[in-house]
Amino acid sequence: MRLMHLQLLLSIAQTGSLRAAADALHVSQPALTKALQQLEEEFGTTLVHRSPRGARLAQAGELLAARAALALRELDRAREEVAWHVERTHASLAIGVSPAAATMLVPSTIARFTARWPSVHIRVLDTLYPRALSKLRAGEIDIAVGPRPADDGSHDVRVEPLFASESVVVARKGHRLQNARRLAALVNAAWVLTGPTGGPGDPAKLGLWPSDGAARATPLAFESFSTLLAVVSASDYLAVVPHGFFEFYGPRLGIVRLPLHDPLPVLRVCAMWRADAPLTVPAQRLLEALLEEARRLGPRP
DSSP states (O other): OOHHHHHHHHHHHHHSOHHHHHHHHTSOHHHHHHHHHHHHHHHTSOOEEEETTEEEEOHHHHHHHHHHHHHHHHHHHHHHHHHHHHHOOOEEEEEEEOHHHHHHTHHHHHHHHHHHOTTEEEEEEEOOTTHHHHHHHTTSOSEEEEEOOOOOSOOSEEEEEEEEEEEEEEEETTOTTTTOOSGGGGTTSOBEEESSTTSTBOGGGGTOSOSSSOOOOOSEEESOHHHHHHHHHTSSOBEEEEHHHHHHHTGGGTEEEOOOOSOOOEEEEEEEEESSSOOOHHHHHHHHHHHHHHHHTOSOO
């Protein structure tokens, strides 16, 4: 199996056509067809379904394509890392960050990192848990910075604690419940879901409703925190957000923190990276910068 075999499979998946895939790879269609036949013979199964309307991956082809994408990304990173090591020319890395990390940790980390490694290109993605882990496992990002994942017994991801941030309940200024001091007063309030169900921004995590499935449904769910803030500032919905995130954005948008006396969940933010693939040198240096900046925020959780 050659690299071209992996590339052609991904190109077919992207274009849906043998001819278009051949054009994208700058090879003739007969050459691509022959290479595909060789690949199918090697694996002993059909990888691509052909029809007059185009081509699509068979189930076995989808499985192989997922591994091929990961392998090609790792090879590109290896080439980049060697070139950077030998020539100190350029390198790139990608990190996924949660809203809390984006406001409390990432700006100072990037400033520290780029001052020392100006030739490294950094791509920053907004990623909410648990999507960050899927991107990490797929090799789309080098490091994820966000809530500590649930312990599911897997060992393919390494986790390093960074900082902890208390969750807070927020509302628009002037909300009838803005002075509430007990969670019990919020049982019948209108809520929005921040991030995924069961995640740190799920109001059900506050213990407001019975755990027998009778929890109040939330009609609005946000994966965009900027949209969340806009809606909360202009409506009567309550939301659960990290304290640091509220402090950065809340006051300027007319959003207030409810002065609750009941203890609220603590959001523990960690750095995560794949255990089965070594970090590149630039990614390792960025991880070190994250840990250094986290120490400035206080003891690690």
